[in-house]
Structure formats: C-alpha cells, structure tokens
Amino acid sequence: MADPVTMTINGREIQAAPGTLVIEAARKNGIEIPSFCYYEGYSLQAACRMCLVEVEKAPKLMVACTLPVAPGMVVHTESQKVKDARKYTLEFLLTNHPLDCPVCDKGGECELQDMVFRYGAGESRFTEEKLHVQEQQWSPVVFYDGPRCILCFRCVRACNEGMGVGALGVVNRGSVSLIAPNHGDHLECDECGQCIDICPVGALTSGTYRYQTRPWEMEHTGTICTHCSNGCKTTLGVRNDKIIRGNNRDRSGINGEFLCVKGRYAFDFYDHPERLQSPMIRVNGKLEPVSWSKALKHVAEKFSEIKARNGKFGVIGSNHTTNEENFYLQKFVRQGLGSNNIDHKRTGDVVTLIDALSGTTGTLATTADLYEGKTFLILGADLAIEQPFLSFQIRASMRHHAAKVFVVTSKEVREDAYAKKSIRKAAGSEIEALEELREALAAESDLVIVFGSSVKGEAVRKLVAFGESLGKPVKYCALVDYSNSRGAVDMGLMAELHPGYHPSETPGMTLPEMLADETLDALWVINENPLEAAGLASDKAFVVVQDLFLTETAQRADVVLPSASAYEKNGTVTNVCGEIQRLQKAVTVMGTKPDLEIIGLIAKEMGLAPAMGPWVSETVYGEIRRSVKGYDIALPLVAMAAQQTAPVNGRVNVADKSALIQGAHETLFTSGTLGRYSKVLNSVIEKRAGMSLAAQEESHV
Amino acid sequence: MANSLTDVFGAAAAVAKGMSVTLREMMSPTVTENYPDEPPKFQERFRGAHVLQRDENGLEKCVACFLCAAACPSNCIYIEAAENTELVRISGGERFAKTYNIDYNRCIFCGYCVEACPTDAITHGHGFEIASYNTSTLIYRKEDMLAAVPAGAKPPVVHEPAEAGAH
Ligand code: SF4
Ligand code: SF4
Ligand code: SF4
Ligand code: SF4
Ligand code: SF4
Ligand code: FES
Numbered sequence: 001m002a003d004p005v006t007m008t009i010n011g012r013e014i015q016a017a018p019g020t021l022v023i024e025a026a027r028k029n030g031i032e033i034p035s036f037c038y039y040e041g042y043s044l045q046a047a048c049r050m051c052l053v054e055v056e057k058a059p060k061l062m063v064a065c066t067l068p069v070a071p072g073m074v075v076h077t078e079s080q081k082v083k084d085a086r087k088y089t090l091e092f093l094l095t096n097h098p099l100d101c102p103v104c105d106k107g108g109e110c111e112l113q114d115m116v117f118r119y120g121a122g123e124s125r126f127t128e129e130k131l132h133v134q135e136q137q138w139s140p141v142v143f144y145d146g147p148r149c150i151l152c153f154r155c156v157r158a159c160n161e162g163m164g165v166g167a168l169g170v171v172n173r174g175s176v177s178l179i180a181p182n183h184g185d186h187l188e189c190d191e192c193g194q195c196i197d198i199c200p201v202g203a204l205t206s207g208t209y210r211y212q213t214r215p216w217e218m219e220h221t222g223t224i225c226t227h228c229s230n231g232c233k234t235t236l237g238v239r240n241d242k243i244i245r246g247n248n249r250d251r252s253g254i255n256g257e258f259l260c261v262k263g264r265y266a267f268d269f270y271d272h273p274e275r276l277q278s279p280m281i282r283v284n285g286k287l288e289p290v291s292w293s294k295a296l297k298h299v300a301e302k303f304s305e306i307k308a309r310n311g312k313f314g315v316i317g318s319n320h321t322t323n324e325e326n327f328y329l330q331k332f333v334r335q336g337l338g339s340n341n342i343d344h345k346r347t348g349d350v351v352t353l354i355d356a357l358s359g360t361t362g363t364l365a366t367t368a369d370l371y372e373g374k375t376f377l378i379l380g381a382d383l384a385i386e387q388p389f390l391s392f393q394i395r396a397s398m399r400h401h402a403a404k405v406f407v408v409t410s411k412e413v414r415e416d417a418y419a420k421k422s423i424r425k426a427a428g429s430e431i432e433a434l435e436e437l438r439e440a441l442a443a444e445s446d447l448v449i450v451f452g453s454s455v456k457g458e459a460v461r462k463l464v465a466f467g468e469s470l471g472k473p474v475k476y477c478a479l480v481d482y483s484n485s486r487g488a489v490d491m492g493l494m495a496e497l498h499p500g501y502h503p504s505e506t507p508g509m510t511l512p513e514m515l516a517d518e519t520l521d522a523l524w525v526i527n528e529n530p531l532e533a534a535g536l537a538s539d540k541a542f543v544v545v546q547d548l549f550l551t552e553t554a555q556r557a558d559v560v561l562p563s564a565s566a567y568e569k570n571g572t573v574t575n576v577c578g579e580i581q582r583l584q585k586a587v588t589v590m591g592t593k594p595d596l597e598i599i600g601l602i603a604k605e606m607g608l609a610p611a612m613g614p615w616v617s618e619t620v621y622g623e624i625r626r627s628v629k630g631y632d633i634a635l636p637l638v639a640m641a642a643q644q645t646a647p648v649n650g651r652v653n654v655a656d657k658s659a660l661i662q663g664a665h666e667t668l669f670t671s672g673t674l675g676r677y678s679k680v681l682n683s684v685i686e687k688r689a690g691m692s693l694a695a696q697e698e699s700h701v
Numbered sequence: 702m703a704n705s706l707t708d709v710f711g712a713a714a715a716v717a718k719g720m721s722v723t724l725r726e727m728m729s730p731t732v733t734e735n736y737p738d739e740p741p742k743f744q745e746r747f748r749g750a751h752v753l754q755r756d757e758n759g760l761e762k763c764v765a766c767f768l769c770a771a772a773c774p775s776n777c778i779y780i781e782a783a784e785n786t787e788l789v790r791i792s793g794g795e796r797f798a799k800t801y802n803i804d805y806n807r808c809i810f811c812g813y814c815v816e817a818c819p820t821d822a823i824t825h826g827h828g829f830e831i832a833s834y835n836t837s838t839l840i841y842r843k844e845d846m847l848a849a850v851p852a853g854a855k856p857p858v859v860h861e862p863a864e865a866g867a868h
Binding site for chain 2: 100101102103107210211212213214216217
C-alpha cells in the first residue's frame, strides 16, 4: 500500500491513504462534514453542495465529497465562510421544499430537518409561490412526493448500482427536475424499498409505514429475517405489540442496510386474519378449537400409546424454526420417542460439500467473502431473485473491487448483464461448463463458488475437485432456501445424520418415505407443508401439525397446534453461509406458543421432561454448544454479530441422499407458506421474466 | 369624666371607620364567585381541559404529528394516526388522528402540548370540572375534546371507529 498522505483538517494533522476523499478522511477522524448526495459505497454525484469546505490556497470553497486528499493540504470545515455556505445551500434547498414536517413520514429522522436545525437559517427570505406537484404512488410500497425531493440522486444510485435494477431516473431539468419510475406512472422493480430507506428526506415513503406513527413512538427490535437463507438482520419497529415497519438503518448485522422486499415488508404474515390462535382437535371429522392443555394431553396420550406398541413415527421438521427448536425436536424424537424417522425438506447439498471439503480449513465462504472476493462463479442459481443479499454483496464487490463474475445457469439471470462470461447449461449439468472457464478462472487470484440445488451429489465432488485443481484459494457456498435450512442440516433434522453431521447407526425414514409408508402410525409436522405437493399414504396415521396457518397439511391433521413465528420468539438461526445469528422476540400473538415450548410441553405430558431437560432456548443452546461440533460459540458473541460456525472437518460417511434435494426456487415475492399470507408480497405486480434486463435498459442516469 | 367622653367619641369614630369600609364594599361589585350556582369566570389564559380545534371548514386541525405526545412531560397523550382518503377526509393535512386520548389522571396542565402543536390544533379550554369517582373516565377521547363544527361549515365525514383488537 502506498504511503499515507499527511494533511491538516481544522488544525489537526491527520493521515489518510492516497485517493481517500476529504469527506471520508474527516469522518474517520471524527470531524463531521455534512452531506446529502455523498453516500458511502455508491458513485460520487457532487450534486448538493452541502459538503463545501475551505481549502487553503484554493480560490473557492471545495466540494469535500469528490476532493481526494493531497499532501500538505490544509482544510477548514468550521470557518465562517463554510458555515455561511451551508446556510445558503440549505436556504436554496428549502426554496421549494414544502416543509410539511408535521405530516411528513420522515419527520424525526429526516436529514434535511437535522441539517437545517444545525446549520440552517432561522427564517426564509423566499416569498414566491412554491411549485407543487401531486404525490404519486408508484407501487404498493413506494410513494413519491416530488416537492420534498432534494435531488440528491441517492435513490437512483441505490437502485441502479446497489440493486442492479435501475428502475429510477431523473426527468426534466433545473427546478422542475423530478425522480421518475421506469414504467411511466409506476415501478416494476424488486420492490425492495432501498430507495425509500436511503432517501434523506420524506420524498420517497413506504406504502405500509405511511402515516402510521413516528420513529420515536416505536420500540426497535433487531432480529433476523425469517424468509430466505441469507439471514439479513432486520430491525422491527413495534408499537402496541404490532410490527409497523422493518428496516436496518443502523447498518448492524451482516447485511448493513440491505433488505429485500421480504425482509422489509413481508413480516406482515404474522397478523394475517387467518393466523391460527387456538389449538384444534378433530372431532367427528371436523377440527374444533380446544384448550392448550386438552390438545397437549391428547397428543401426549396418542404418542405414548403408539410408542408403547412400538408404532411407526414420522417427524418432519422445519426450515424456519430455530436451532434450539430443531435440536430439541430431534433429541425428543430420537431419545424420547425412540425413532430415527426425522427429516426436513432438503434444499441444498450442504452434506456432500462438507464431506468433499474434509481436511481443508477456511473453505466455506461467509457472506463477507461474497464482498471481499475478487472472482465469483455462480452455478445453477438465479441469485438476484433467489438469494437477494448474496447477489447484492457480489454487486458491491464489483463496484468496489472490480470483481469478475462468471455465471452458469439454465436461463437468463440478472448477473448476465455484468458477468465476464455467462454460459447456459441445463439444470443439473452446470459442471459441464467448468472446463470452458478453467483458463479464465485460473488467471484470477481467488475464487468464491456458489451453487444452487441443481448441483448436488457427485457434481459437488467434481466441483470441489475442479476448485482444488485451480491451485488458488477457493471458497464454497451451497445455497439453501430458507431462513434456517442450514441450521436444520447442522442440527440433524435428517434421517441419516445426527447433529453435527454424525452418521446415524440406524438411519430412519426420509421425508418421502414417511409420506409413502402405508403403515405409518403418527406423522408430526412442524412448520412445514409436505402435503401441499404429495399425499399421505397411511390413512390411519395420527397427524399432529404445528403451524401458523391452516395449510394443506394442517387440514389433514388430527391435532393442530398454533405456533409462534420467528418474530415472536428468541433463539438462533444459521444462514446459508453457516453464520449463526440471534433472533429476538418482537411481538406476541395471543394463543400461540413457540415450537420449543410446544415440544417441551408434549415431552412433559408424556413424563419425559426430566430426560429432555428444560425447553428454554438459552439452556438448549448451551447443550448445542457442548454437543454440536462447530457451534461452540458463546451466546453474547452471537448477540453481538453473526459468527460463522465451522462444522466438522472430516468425512461424513453416509449414503448419498442428494436425490432428495429439491430447491424451492422462491422468488423475491414468494416465501412458501409465509409468502402466501403476506399482504405485501401478494400485492406487488412484478412479472419476473426478463425483468432485470429490461429494467437495466430503461435506466439512463 | 373627660376620659370617658374621649372613649365614647373614639369608639364611635372607630365604628364609623369600620362601617365606611363595609359601606364602600357594599356599593362596589362583588369578587366572590357564586360557583356552583353561577358559572365561574376565567382569566383568558387559564389552562383547563384541552380542546381539539377545527378549521373554518370544520375539518380537524390535528394532523397526528405526535409532537404534543413527544413534548408531554407526563406522557399522557396517546395518538394513532391514519391517512385521509378521497372518501373520508377528517383533517386538513394528509393524515389525521384516528385516536387521540389524553389521560387526565396524569395531565399536569403544563401547556407544553399546546406550545408544541404546529397547527394550533390542541388548545387549553377553560373546562375544569373533570373530577370523577372513577379514574377510567378520566381518559378523554378525541370525541370528548373536539370543538363543535363552526356554524355554516360543511360537517366533515364522520369517521368510522377502527375495529377493536389488533390481532
Ligand atoms: S422531508 Fe424532512 S424537512 Fe421536509 S417535510 Fe419531511 S420531515 Fe420536514
Ligand atoms: S428496486 Fe424498486 S424498491 Fe428497490 S430501489 Fe429500485 S425502485 Fe426502489
Ligand atoms: S427521492 Fe430522495 S433519494 Fe431520491 S433524489 Fe429525491 S431526495 Fe434524493
Ligand atoms: S435477502 Fe433473504 S434474508 Fe435478506 S431480507 Fe431478503 S428474504 Fe430476508
Ligand atoms: S398539558 Fe402538559 S401534561 Fe397535560 S397533556 Fe399537555 S403536555 Fe401533557
Ligand atoms: S455531499 Fe458533496 S456535493 Fe453533495
């Protein structure tokens, strides 16, 4: 690295790397230079003039957000000249600003308000009539109020550079400039709401948060998004036990400010009118609401009876429940019910990857690696649609590190637009394209490979062999679909694997085997909907379902137990990269119980509580730390930041069951059962086909 | 003898002086209020129970900005906001207070809310007869505090109360 540059800001000598911008150098040294258009991570705009500073020997005030540091430079940020400049800049910004703060949703967290408060003039000299433009609704979630816009172009850049969508642009010139959506009067985009979040003023507002409350009226709970496997941290704003908004403005967590439409808006399934709030038992062929004690007793009696006559249990765990719940469930099933018939819907071949990587260290990619890396190979996944945050990371790496992207998929994907090379291969035969890429990949210094569910079994081994043959550091990530799909594998919700990838001596039945077994005596399903696509062969099976909604599976149940969603409980989840993060309870939904408690209470009713231990998530986590390899991470560390778990470093000796793996290919606007009950996801109009390319063409900024 | 005569005159003078005060006060207007038989009188700026004002069109002035609630030192104002629509317009701004409660168990009549209000929607009225045997009646709802629709104004659309229960 080149020698640092020494310069002076406000009489203080500071050092900064050459090429650093003055605004950044100042901020790093605790000197605030106000800005609107400058935004860390996005391209420079120099549109707002809020960051003017005085540089000695320069004839005029300089724009700190585009001025690189130079040796011996002397900068003043608080001189009278600078203060006056800020005041006049703000006065200009306010000439056509409506200043309707009392009704403006941004009030209380508005950068313009803050700046005027700090640097602005007390009164305006502008008496002319203001230009008014009607507020526009661009989509169910995005509203635009033109007069409030200060034309900082943050939204345009966030959408174009950050999201790779480019749905926003500027129309007209001068004082009548406005931001415009890509389809004339409406948006067709990712509906991620990044533009709303990044807007320094109340020009872009959120359709769901609009006019609901004020930021200081809410309690803010930082938890993890319960939709896809990327595991973004989302901060839920709660008032009166109702979730009002989700965002992550404090940039904590692996995702910084990023959230896709699901993390930002699709928490709304939780108070859907059809949410189950009372246990139900089938009486005369109809599900009737009963008390918790009655329902639990009934389940316990039936389970005890089936266990006593050595009946056949089948247990299907969830891709959404916490690690603690998964661990406790498999323990109860294996030790309490004495059955190995436990499985979950498998969505990615983590097992083969871990086996193939045995003996190596640091070969599992973290979400940070998807930003730090310089070369990426994407196999069999429409990343921007199915793994929104990973795709965002790669785009950021392209902007900041000139990263190169290679894509092998069966259909067009958004990454094509900026990939060095895109190859079309049918799903399942992606690795045939590897040799074609060998030369290009070998020329790079490192590589991160992410692969979807169509790359499984032998293909994963071949892929790892190919990576090793390149002779450079290669990291891998086996993509999975849901918020705790990875945790379900790690915690042993698998017929052939116990927690920590310990092969089972007596592997049980897998999910399809359970459904197809005509002699099954009991089926216990936790937050999963296997009967949506398949039938249940056993007519006599006693079916217990824990879920949020009356799914197809729950409709077949003999007992339905209403469970709490991820936003209503504590615990930990593990994301696609094996990073463990902490859930925090934000709200309570009357009548429901967390799955951990439900499983614990069934164990208690069966008289197995002493053997199972307390159903308290912290206690169960302690047990996970002791018994699951790679999970020995103290909870306070997890509470502070995501920690990558390092699973077994050795062979996983089990029969290849990768045929069971089936990616759900959830899009930005679907999310299994939860997506079906989210008002926002069902209200947006986007048609996915070819959207990314069309949107790119339309953006001319 | 002479002494007793001075005493008599002295006493008579004292009585006359005292009676003159009485007589003077009898002639001047009374200051004692005849409350509760007659309505009490107030200084113009007396801070009594709040009134939520309407504009000249009869629309509510409150736009649910929450600033009064933020300013209130006893945390006794509770607001729920909602958006005006083409069909149902309650306030002059884009949004209105769907719920606006003041808990008079806690209000200390400090007037901060009035000072904070950017639209002059909340003011102190002169109401003071709010004592009650039942504390729950001391939580005043918007309907209890709203000013009457001014004469000649087109009455605003009546807002339907929100359905009870969040979940
Ligand atoms: S954008 Fe900020 S300054 Fe403008 S009306 Fe809204 S809160 Fe007020
Ligand atoms: S994709 Fe849509 S919601 Fe996201 S930043 Fe772009 S315009 Fe805004
Ligand atoms: S809408 Fe907001 S983010 Fe976009 S240019 Fe205007 S002020 Fe900036
Ligand atoms: S990318 Fe995934 S984890 Fe992140 S907000 Fe979207 S759905 Fe949630
Ligand atoms: S008068 Fe004072 S205590 Fe009473 S509501 Fe207003 S701000 Fe609160
Ligand atoms: S921040 Fe420098 S010009 Fe806007």
